[in-house]
Amino acid sequence: MTGAVVTGLGVASPNGVGTEEYWRATLEGRSGIRPIRLFDAAPYPVRLAGEVDFDAEAYIPGKFRAQTDQMTQLAMAATVMAFADAGLDPAGMPAFEMGVTVANSSGGIMFGQRELQQLWSQGPTYVSAYMSVAWFYASTAGQLSIRHGMKGPALVLASEQAGGLDAVGHARRQIRCGTPLMVTGGSDASLAPVGLAFQIATGMLSTRRDPSRAYLPFDRDANGYLPGNGGAILVLEDADAAEARGVPGVYGEIAGYAATFDPPLDDGEPGPDTAAYDPPRGSGRSPRLRRAAELALADAGVAPGDIDVVFADAWGLPALDWEEARAITELFGPRGVPVTAPKTMTGRLYAGAALDLVTALLSIRDGVIPPTLNVTEPAPGTDLDLVLREPRRRTVRHALVLARGLGGFNSAIVVSAPTTHARSST
Amino acid sequence: MITGLGVVAPGGIGTKAFWETLSAGRTATRPITLFDAEPFRCRIAAEVDFDPAREGLSPKEARRLDRAGQFALVAVREALADSGIADTVDRTRLGVSLGSAIGSSTRMEEEYVAVSDRGRDWLVDHRFAVPYSYPYITVSSLATEVAWAARCEGPVVVVSAGCTSGLDAVGHAVQLVEDGTADVMITGATDAPLTPITLACFDALKATTPRNDDPAGGCRPFHRDRNGIVLGEGATVLVVEEYEHARRRGADIRAEVLGYANRANAYHMTGLRPDGLELAEAIRAALAKAEVSPSDVQYVNAHGSGTRQNDLHETSAVKRALGAHAYDIPMSSIKSMIGHSLGAIGAIEIAACVLTIRNGVIPPTANLTEQDPQCDLDYVPLVARPQRTDTVLTIGSGFGGFQSAMVLGAADLEAA
Amino acid sequence: MTEFTVADLKDIMLKAADGTAPALDGDFLDTPFPELEFDSLAVLEIATLLQQNYHLVIPDEAVAELTSPRVVLDYVTARLRESE
Numbered sequence: 001m002t003g004a005v006v007t008g009l010g011v012a013s014p015n016g017v018g019t020e021e022y023w024r025a026t027l028e029g030r031s032g033i034r035p036i037r038l039f040d041a042a043p044y045p046v047r048l049a050g051e052v053d054f055d056a057e058a059y060i061p062g063k064f065r066a067q068t069d070q071m072t073q074l075a076m077a078a079t080v081m082a083f084a085d086a087g088l089d090p091a092g093m094p095a096f097e098m099g100v101t102v103a104n105s106s107g108g109i110m111f112g113q114r115e116l117q118q119l120w121s122q123g124p125t126y127v128s129a130y131m132s133v134a135w136f137y138a139s140t141a142g143q144l145s146i147r148h149g150m151k152g153p154a155l156v157l158a159s160e161q162a163g164g165l166d167a168v169g170h171a172r173r174q175i176r177c178g179t180p181l182m183v184t185g186g187s188d189a190s191l192a193p194v195g196l197a198f199q200i201a202t203g204m205l206s207t208r209r210d211p212s213r214a215y216l217p218f219d220r221d222a223n224g225y226l227p228g229n230g231g232a233i234l235v236l237e238d239a240d241a242a243e244a245r246g247v248p249g250v251y252g253e254i255a256g257y258a259a260t261f262d263p264p265l266d267d268g269e270p271g272p273d274t275a276a277y278d279p280p281r282g283s284g285r286s287p288r289l290r291r292a293a294e295l296a297l298a299d300a301g302v303a304p305g306d307i308d309v310v311f312a313d314a315w316g317l318p319a320l321d322w323e324e325a326r327a328i329t330e331l332f333g334p335r336g337v338p339v340t341a342p343k344t345m346t347g348r349l350y351a352g353a354a355l356d357l358v359t360a361l362l363s364i365r366d367g368v369i370p371p372t373l374n375v376t377e378p379a380p381g382t383d384l385d386l387v388l389r390e391p392r393r394r395t396v397r398h399a400l401v402l403a404r405g406l407g408g409f410n411s412a413i414v415v416s417a418p419t420t421h422a423r424s425s426t
Numbered sequence: 427m428i429t430g431l432g433v434v435a436p437g438g439i440g441t442k443a444f445w446e447t448l449s450a451g452r453t454a455t456r457p458i459t460l461f462d463a464e465p466f467r468c469r470i471a472a473e474v475d476f477d478p479a480r481e482g483l484s485p486k487e488a489r490r491l492d493r494a495g496q497f498a499l500v501a502v503r504e505a506l507a508d509s510g511i512a513d514t515v516d517r518t519r520l521g522v523s524l525g526s527a528i529g530s531s532t533r534m535e536e537e538y539v540a541v542s543d544r545g546r547d548w549l550v551d552h553r554f555a556v557p558y559s560y561p562y563i564t565v566s567s568l569a570t571e572v573a574w575a576a577r578c579e580g581p582v583v584v585v586s587a588g589c590t591s592g593l594d595a596v597g598h599a600v601q602l603v604e605d606g607t608a609d610v611m612i613t614g615a616t617d618a619p620l621t622p623i624t625l626a627c628f629d630a631l632k633a634t635t636p637r638n639d640d641p642a643g644g645c646r647p648f649h650r651d652r653n654g655i656v657l658g659e660g661a662t663v664l665v666v667e668e669y670e671h672a673r674r675r676g677a678d679i680r681a682e683v684l685g686y687a688n689r690a691n692a693y694h695m696t697g698l699r700p701d702g703l704e705l706a707e708a709i710r711a712a713l714a715k716a717e718v719s720p721s722d723v724q725y726v727n728a729h730g731s732g733t734r735q736n737d738l739h740e741t742s743a744v745k746r747a748l749g750a751h752a753y754d755i756p757m758s759s760i761k762s763m764i765g766h767s768l769g770a771i772g773a774i775e776i777a778a779c780v781l782t783i784r785n786g787v788i789p790p791t792a793n794l795t796e797q798d799p800q801c802d803l804d805y806v807p808l809v810a811r812p813q814r815t816d817t818v819l820t821i822g823s824g825f826g827g828f829q830s831a832m833v834l835g836a837a838d839l840e841a842a
Numbered sequence: 843m844t845e846f847t848v849a850d851l852k853d854i855m856l857k858a859a860d861g862t863a864p865a866l867d868g869d870f871l872d873t874p875f876p877e878l879e880f881d882s883l884a885v886l887e888i889a890t891l892l893q894q895n896y897h898l899v900i901p902d903e904a905v906a907e908l909t910s911p912r913v914v915l916d917y918v919t920a921r922l923r924e925s926e
Contacts, residue, residue, distance in 0.1 A: 045552075063863075066859050066860035109563060119623055124626040125630075133825060137584075139826065142690070145690035146690075146695065194542070198552075259582070264577070406564070632902045696882070
């Protein structure tokens with residue numbers, strides 16, 4: 001056995017805290033999308049989101065809670081779960097042989113807004129001493145390394161909603177460079193009034209009030225997406241090192257990874273005033289997403305025909321859905337591979353989109369593909385074999401996970417079934 | 427291989443002005459002019475005199491981009507021109523790894539002030555949010571701007587690791603070139619932290635110097651009386667290119683990244699243990715990767731932030747990693763001149779190393795009139811020192827407990 | 843006169859630990875902060891909260907000397923008495 005294998009999982013998601021809770025909910029089609037409760041969303045056109053029902057005290061000591069935003073707490077809880085799942089006590093491991101690469105996109109924005117309000121309404125001396133370590137993007141990597149005594153390479157990657165995959169790709173690279181264990185994945189908690197207001201300004205969120213008709217990727221009724229808070233953490237180990245320590249079980253291998261970037265929309269300066277962050281229009285985009293997928297397949301040494309399921313990025317805007325559908329059909333042929341988007345049950349989790357990797361690994365473990373919720377009528381021209389309503393039984397040996405980030409990021413990962421020590425279903 | 431360089435730093439914009447500041451030992455610290463700093467404990471900083479129009483940014487770019495993004499754009503344009511890389515590279519094998527600790531926080535705060543009615547409203551009014559406000563809270567938007575400027579279609583990402591972001595971003599770029607993922611990486615870092623909220627954060631930590639009456643003497647790395655950092659701002663962009671690729675197109679190779687490593691102290695988000703164990707480990711690992719022994723190191727570009735704890739921590743780490751050689755190797759902190767620009771500084775310091783190698787002059791530690799007896803290395807006080815340097819080490823340490831080290835070497839050694 | 847009691851101090855310390863600080867259940871006044879699991883950042887946060895709640899400005903040198911809850915109690919009490 002060689003390569004980088006996933007030996008532990010942790011999930012803090014809107015439809016389930018704990019890997020098995022999340023997985024049950026996902027297979028049963030239980031959604032975590034509900035009216036926002038973290039603050040009064042009545043003034044906003046977007047009132048639905050995926051919030052995490054989460055008892056931070058159960059996972060995180062007071063001193064860590066006080067100086068962290070929820071973005072870090074979600075990752076911290078998921079990391080505690082992932083270590084337990086991997087049968088590992090980091091305190092018993094050599095400190096320099098454990099590292100952290102996690103993704104983040106919007107920082108500790110609830111904490112940040114609270115302290116900005118203190119500053120602007122009361123003055124500089126009212127700003128918490130914790131603000132400096134709670135808000136900044138790298139906070140989660142620092143806190144995880146401290147909490148678990150991990151002294152290997154540690155940093156945060158950001159590529160908007162593609163970051164969760166990029167972090168895992170980076171972690172795999174660190175394993176190849178000699179760090180045998182990496183904690184990786186991603187988390188985000190963009191749901192604060194100012195975070196929501198700025199997301200609304202992109203014009204990409206769904207303003208529907210009916211949770212079952214709001215975020216509908218690939219549907220003819222696609223009208224935007226809903227955001228969610230959440231985190232997913234994977235313990236990634238060098239396969240030989242995992243074997244040597246007597247790993248209880250392996251979920252799978254991170255077999256291939258690649259990232260590409262979309263060039264500007266035209267040959268001149270990128271877009272008029274706002275086009276830079278408008279939904280990229282129609283053409284020109286899918287070749288780079290497809291290329292990311294092709295490179296990931298090549299990296300994994302598998303052909304399109306070997307892929308048993310695609311976990312789609314599933315943005316939920318017609319043009320972007322169409323582009324992704326085209327990339328998938330170009331690669332796999334029309335209805336050539338089952339495609340699913342369980343994130344319809346959580347909302348888009350930004351850096352927390354590493355959750356799709358967890359889901360893919362659980363699909364491998366249990367031989368079942370979770371459904372895409374709420375989508376009823378696929379948009380014309382999206383010739384995909386979408387897994388709708390019900391989970392679908394299927395042996396999964398290789399899964400392709402796609403993610404895109406606003407601004408032009410495309411990432412793809414191939415996860416493959418373990419060759420030995422496979423996990424059995426719980 | 428580093429084949430292009432662009433710098434925006436306090437004291438002057440462009441690589442040339444940057445090097446003049448450093449080699450002259452000039453301090454760019456002054457009372458803050460960017461906003462009214464009167465209510466703050468620390469009211470001095472190293473500011474960049476920056477006029478977007480004069481630096482060639484279009485009105486559109488100036489309006490859309492945060493100050494950190496504007497710095498990055500100016501730096502990437504200089505680096506691209508400097509490298510002559512345009513049209514010689516397969517865009518699908520051209521990527522970006524940009525460091526930033528706090529992203530577009532200047533505009534984020536301005537937009538927050540607008541939508542919250544100057545901090546009055548918790549439920550901010552989304553109708554006042556400009557269409558591009560969202561990129562101000564997502565640090566990756568800075569990489570997007572740089573990638574557009576360079577017309578990349580390969581891997582693009584922001585690396586964020588607090589004050590070592592710049593070092594780690596370049597380190598990541600080098601890894602991608604080494605393992606064949608990319609032929610050329612546009613890398614470096616940017617930050618523009620001179621804003622009310624960041625100043626307030628550092629006030630609350632008592633991490634900045636309260637020496638408001640002596641701006642030029644504010645940052646005093648390794649000095650007996652040092653009492654905190656002076657914030658700075660700026661950006662550096664480097665073109666990192668695979669050796670054969672650079673050789674084929676006849677690029678002017680400025681320097682080579684020989685080794686890099688990062689570690690975490692797993693101890694504290696802001697505190698440092700005086701033993702410097704983890705930074706020493708990062709240095710050791712970077713030297714091992716570079717196949718460079720401590721006796722070969724000819725200059726150490728220090729983190730040298732000028733806080734009580736950092737300068738001790740760092741001195742211990744360098745001694746621990748380089749042994750007795752530490753006493754013979756000149757080591758200086760350019761933060762004494764251009765301040766601490768958080769995530770950007772690591773990349774700016776790499777630029778300083780490249781220029782040190784090219785020019786055979788070691789920049790000094792300004793303001794070092796009276797050395798702390800506990801900081802007992804050769805810190806090149808006050809005046810630049812002409813000295814041939816083929817192999818240099820640059821180190822960084824930051825919030826989150828991140829510790830990073832990079833070894834750079836003169837290019838012609840390898841070619842010979 | 844504004845009083846600063848042990849209970850007030852405990853409230854502030856709890857706030858700096860998000861409500862959970864097991865070490866505050868017993869006698870904690872004379873225990874150094876690190877042994878109570880209050881690190882340097884937490885002590886700065888205590889100083890920030892004191893500044894806010896009691897309208898004090900605590901100079902850097904004084905913050906550096908806040909090594910245990912007892913020192914904080916005595917310091918704030920003295921400062922409040924001064925400002926009578």
